[in-house]
Amino acid sequence: MRRRGIKASLREKSLEFITKIGKGAVRQILKMGRMGIFLAKSISCCATPPIKVSLVLKQIQFIGYQSLLVIFLTGAFTGMVLGYQGFNTLSRFGSDAFLGPMVGLSLIKEMGPVISALMVTGRAGSSITAEIGIMRISEQIDALQLMGLSPYRYLVAPNFIAAIISVPLLTAIFDVVGIFGGYLIGVKLLGVSSGVYFGEMMSYVEMEDVLEGLFKSLNFGLIIAWVCCFKGYYTGYYTGFGAEGVSTATTQAVVLSSVLILVWDYFLTSTQLFV
Amino acid sequence: MIKVEDLHKSFNGVDVLKGVSLEVEQGELLALIGRSGYGKSVLLKHVAGLLRPDRGRVLVEDQDMCRLRGRELIRVRNRLGFLFQSGALFDSMTVLDNVAFPLREKTRLSQQEIREKVMVELEQVGLLGSEEKYPSQISGGMVKRASLARALIGEPEIMLIDEPTTGLDPLTGHTILNLIDTCHKRLRFSGIVVTHEVPKIFEIVNKVVMLHDGRVIFAGTPEEILSSEDETVQTFVAAGAEWLTHDAACHPPMLDRGKKNIHAF
Helix, strand or coil: CHHHHHHHHHHHHHHHHHHHHHHHHHHHHHHHHHHHHHHHHHHHHHHCCCCCHHHHHHHHHHHCHHHHHHHHHHHHHHHHHHHHHHHHHHHHCCCHHHHHHHHHHHHHHHHHHHHHHHHHHHHHHHHHHHHHHHHHHCCHHHHHHHCCCCHHHHHHHHHHHHHHHHHHHHHHHHHHHHHHHHHHHHHHHCCCCHHHHHHHHHHHCCHHHHHHHHHHHHHHHHHHHHHHHHHHHCCCCCCCCHHHHHHHHHHHHHHHHHHHHHHHHHHHHHHHHHC | CEEEEEEEEEECCEEEEEEEEEEECCCCEEEEEECCCCCHHHHHHHHCCCCCCCEEEEEECCEECCCCCHHHHHHHHCCEEEECCCCCCCCCCCHHHHHHHHHHHHCCCCHHHHHHHHHHHHHHCCCCCCCCCCHHHCCHHHHHHHHHHHHHCCCCCEEEEECCCCCCCHHHHHHHHHHHHHHHHHHCCEEEEECCCCCHHHHCCCEEEEEECCEEEEEECHHHHHCCCCHHHHHHHHHHHCCCCCCCCCCHHHHHHHHHHHHHC
16 A cells, blocks of 8 residues: 555656656747747848848947957957967977968867857847847837837847848958967067968968858857847846846856857858868 | 727736726726736736737727737737836937837938927927936936827827826826826827826726726726725725825715725735
């Protein structure tokens, strides 16, 4: 009798456990579906008129122009570190002449797009989530909807277009600054010939590499806008309300964007390698 | 004009609306009263199409707001004004820009014409001189008035007003209600006012509906509610009126009856 009771209670507990897992999984699937719909709606608003040009320009100024300083700094120091590490590694094999291609390819294909995107996520992405999140909890988004205006067109699409334009441009700047950072260390400090540095770089870095890097950064721009706008727009649905909800949404946006950038970078790199 | 039929809504398993029905005729102003947390604002958001019900429907001019999507929904919303409890002004814009925003986005009026229209509207709500201030630089009452001006600038046929006096001192609250009354007489919109401003609200509305525990427990005219025999209605109205003197708008015998029940709240 007692054993039967224990069995029933165990069955109940395991059923409860499975139900919890099931509910969690369904919630995640629904959330992913909502994210997908959000992306589709946002892209459709970006692709169809009217596009709010003044808002797009304002966001380009915010995401692009205001990120310049941080991109300059990170680009310069990344290039300088690559110059040092590259020289130390290559000189072991007597190949320090290849410092230029090493710095160039590393920056253009991987480090430029990834680090620029991570910097933009931290600087601009978090602000986008916080701004839209505050608008959500203070009913400003509802007010827009009740005026018969689309929040996607006013709040989301300008961020998408601005990020898609700004992030590749910032990446290009990052690459150039990084290459000169590597030049500063490799040529001016460690004694690699200037002609060799740039000459080898020009021989080994192809236009395809540049396009690959820019294509990646375009993808990352889309990811930043998508995740950060989504998290802001759905503040209160997936996070608590109020200041705490906005802060949670902002943290989640930065973490998810950063992880997605790295995961998507792997996918893009691996598929391009196999092509 | 507005018809709510058997509306049910629950949040996380908690039933907020349990079969609410009401009707607002053309040009009529309805007061939706009841204790906090009993679903008044939720009901209003259903009428605006911001929330979807679990069951039941909301008809605005025979169009089911729960089924409308895209352009059809926008068409209905273009005829609707909504005054939020918080004001919901865009905090990055000045009062003038806030009020002008619907006109800038939805009409082809010139900047000069828009400015003139906005100034007229701001004058109506007594906000001339504050047009260049930001929402954070003005008082709660001024935010409500600016929000009312923004809601009215498009001359809506339907107004939904969510607790226009909450958080304001009694005098400012009465000023806002008088302003709503003036605007209603001027524009002849149909509307719903969610409020606790009892019995003052009875002076400006045509109909009163009281929600209690997710259900309608009273629907009738302001005169009828003042002579209602329902204990909950009496108590609620008396609680609102107890600060007033006996020669105020409230029915004195009802005030006495209600005071006896007030401790039950």
